[in-house]
Amino acid sequence: MNTVDEFDVVVVGAGISGAIIAEQLGSKGKKVLVLEAGSGTGDRFWNSSTSTGAGSGNGKKPGYESYMDTFFTALAKIPNAPYSNNPNAPQPLVTDLEPIAQNQTLTNGYFVQKGPLPFASTYTRAEGGTTLHWLGTCLRMLPEDFKIKTEFGRGLDWPISYSDLEKWYQVAEENIGVSADAAEQSYSNIPNKAVHIPYESGYNYPMEAIPQSYLDKYMSSGLRQMTVTLDGKDYPVDVVSTPQGRNGMPRGSYRPVGAVGDSDLGQRCAGNSNCVPICPIQAKYNALKTLAQAQKTHHVEIRTQCVAYNLEVDPATQHISKVHYKQYSDPNSPEHVCKTVKGKIIVLAAHAVENAKLMLASGVGNSSDQVGRNLMDHPTMLTWGLMPTKIGAFRGPGSTSGIPSLRGGDFRRNRAAFRIEIGNWGWSWPEGAPVGTVPDLIDQKNLFGAQLKQTIASVYPRMFRFGFLVEQLPDPNNRVTIDPTYRDQLGNYRPVIDYDVSDYTRAGMAAAKQVSDLIFQRLGVEGFTEYKPSDPGYLTYQGQGYTYNGAGHLVGTHIMGSDSKTSVVNRDQRSWDHPNLYLVGCGNMPTIATSNPTLTMAALTYWAADNVYKALADM
């Protein structure tokens, strides 16, 4: 028998949280193995262009650029379009979604969706994870977000406070490379105290704020001094630029990190307007950068195409004694070999859904019966229309500003809070414009020549949309489970999902729509918003129809808490049940609040890395 490889730390998953753990511990001399279920690009930016020479084998090796090839020629440019489906590590796609008929199960994608509503978010199973296609929004949570049970009698409190996490926010912002202005992000100028975020005095982000889009500035001046009345109280509607994990103008001695494999590229955002699904130059942060830094420590090994499927428990100590994984060489062939590794500490960083799946498949860490439960997202409602004048749609990062002034307040007793995202890409999300809409101008509107050209030139630059990221509360019935009936081609479980949207969140959507209507009135926007019962995310509230989309913010599934009976990990992000098992990622977050979760998750993960390091010292 072969001896089993042994590491200080075995990390499952090479996305942002796994990369952070590997880099932090590798840089302190710990021997780390990262197992990644999907494929990778091996630190190459460009495709290996020659196949001669020693050691190259026959095939050309794909680099990051191969994702661009796939993206450009994909008909549906969905978030996962550049990252080919891998039957050995399948991933959910937005094109899998359909309305779920009563008591039916939707099985046509990777997810097995039992409804009653479809879970609409997706993620990427490849080296670098979903940061390959994230937008890069790096908002901090509000102080009140950590204690909504206490403050509003809703959801759950976190076992930590904003001030506990603050220093880790700073670490995450430095390492991701966030461009923003701290004074602005404290929201201290917004006349709604509930949203104020204290920043350490003297602190600022490593790079200057990304310039706002022309649309942002147009809207900012159009909405100046606007207020809306919610539950009898007036709230401001303020446009604020969004902190972003993309390279801008550095402050002081900070040096932006360019593309992995060609560091001259991506040192500053160049306005490719393609953050989702892929930044062509890696000016937007992705976890490949942290993985490259981890490997530079020479203590970190990354094994791609290795799917962890079972965690073995030592019955005497309750330690995770072994990690079993299936290694394959061809994504399209189920042929694989089963291997085993040992780690003093095991860190699951495979993503909220995959972490839960692996724990359920292994029967570990679930004494609370909370593994897989409390799955959350930001049900994202869009409204769209035509501005009265050209605002330069389809330019710049996907979103450079938002309206954060309604993220917090007393109304959270009654209904969900939301953040408004101002979209820079016209109707690309709601209507698939322009590629999805121009054929209609030619085939149905019967335009050609100058008429066609003038129509596009005069209408499309006026296209505009809002996204309302509505808070969803932890609900034990929104959950990931496994079922032996549903497996992928390697024989691993597919996630089975039960999901619904509560009235609390629906009431938030209704309020969001009202706010949108008022803003449209004020700006003279010609509304084109339409919610159709045939939309997968269609729902009703008090007789009105609304449609939500997935935000890609998968949160919950192994929440942290202060009680082992009601949570999966403690405030150190360690499993209550297994002394050497740590869980990282958005799955730890007990609530989702109104901020895109990646920054908070990264901050938590830097903290977790510190905890793991200390735990190793005590072993």
Place this chain on the structure above:
Amino acid sequence: MDWLDDFYQLSAALTDYKVAQLQGTGVGEDYLEVLSTIIPHAILAELFGSYRSIVAENSATPTEQLIRDGILSNAKLGPVARNIIKMWYLSIWYQMPEDWRQLYGKPNQGDPKYQDVQFVVSRNAYIQGLVWQTLGSHPMGAKQPGYGTWGDKPSDRSSIVSTTS
């Protein structure tokens, strides 16, 4: 069979872009190859011939109307012309309408990589789609315009080529 000049002349009329601008995309020949692989040559000959006679005709009727009369409202030629417009604007070949395929469709006449199904013509073609410059921006994911340009007032100055001459 050298249709390249015919193809550019007709394309210019259908898209309202100058021939030089269409040439400047560098993918016109690829589009013609797609077209002449999928569309029966007799139909292409008829299409280009129709446009040549429209140009030759010294009619009081505006050319745009003549194109509608002779090409776009022709059951055989219209769908082909519309596919040419869609290729230039969106770089996608769309499957010909079902009734057209029943009446006029022929098996593939060239490179089998081009079949009459929906596909993006090529990576370069996507980048050269006319829709992006028409709407005052750049193809998403390519032809990066530079840091901060998204904050500029959208320009009403489209290419001076299209506003002069």
Place this chain on the structure above:
Amino acid sequence: MYINEECKPIKVAGNKLCPITTIDELHHNLQLAIELEFATLPTYLSALYSIKENTNVCAYSVIGSVVMEEMFHLTNAANVLIATGGKPALNNPEFIPSFPTKLPDKEEWFTVNLLKFSPEALSTFKYIEEPAELAHGFITIGEFYENIIHGLVHLNEQSGLDLFPSGTCPQIEHKYYYGGGGIISRVTDLDSAIFALNAIVVQGEGIPTAKWDPDKPLPLDETTGIWSGDDPLFMQPRELAHYYRFDELAQGRRYVCGDTHNSGPTGPEIPIDYSAVYNMVPNPCSKYYEGRSELQTLNQEFNLIFTELLNQLHSAFNGKPETLEPAVGTMFRLKYAAQELMRIPIPDSPQGYYAGPTWEFISESCW
């Protein structure tokens, strides 16, 4: 790079540069430095933009990185000029040569042409970047900068002259510059001025040394260019002078550790495809577009963008450094306009030539 009285108004006595003794002479020489750094760009960019999309990735990257470094040099020279109270001038027709232009060869005149990416273009590039050591008896850019440094030292010692006055225009800060090339540092005194100028010489053309040995291995570390089966090495930042980087392309091979000037590159093959290049007419000139109004218009459009770029750079170096931000966008527009021209065949060209931009500054009166 060679400079000479007949191509640029520089004071030369025989084969020696005249010492700089006045502040005006210093400013004149620094302005000349800016012009020389900029003058290479149309040549390099013509070849760069003639490469067809997604082909010749390595060559594209090498030429692109040299261009970025030339911009870095230009900025450093401009910062020294600004710091000493001078005013860089970039927005006039005399700022750019008209091509073909002549720079002196060792024994005879050598012509710098605007050419598509080709072996001939690479010969020109190598010639432009030829190291001081090979240029017996001629003034090199290294010596030229050395002369400026001597002038700075001399002027700094003069009493009564404030060489680095306060209240000069803002310099270009590093935050405006990115994409490789180097770190821009602020010029406030003699040391920082010398530092900025040395950065140009070290990076571009190498430091002249009397002990140059053509059999001495080039300064490459062990892993550089060694075949590993992967291409990322081709993108490794390396301290290899421009001349050798172009030589690698010309010879289609990588320099590896142990290689010398005389050995030439012995490393892995660099894939180069000269057929994946638009057949741009050599030294594009507006007379080729006479009677072709669409080409004339596109070329005019290019020249207007080029003019806008020079105006923006001028403004950035004369009090408004923030103008560099929109200038980046203008550079990208310049590229797309050049590429558009290069994809258009010149009608009835017997050689099957394609169009190309003419790189002309258009004075306001001609708009």
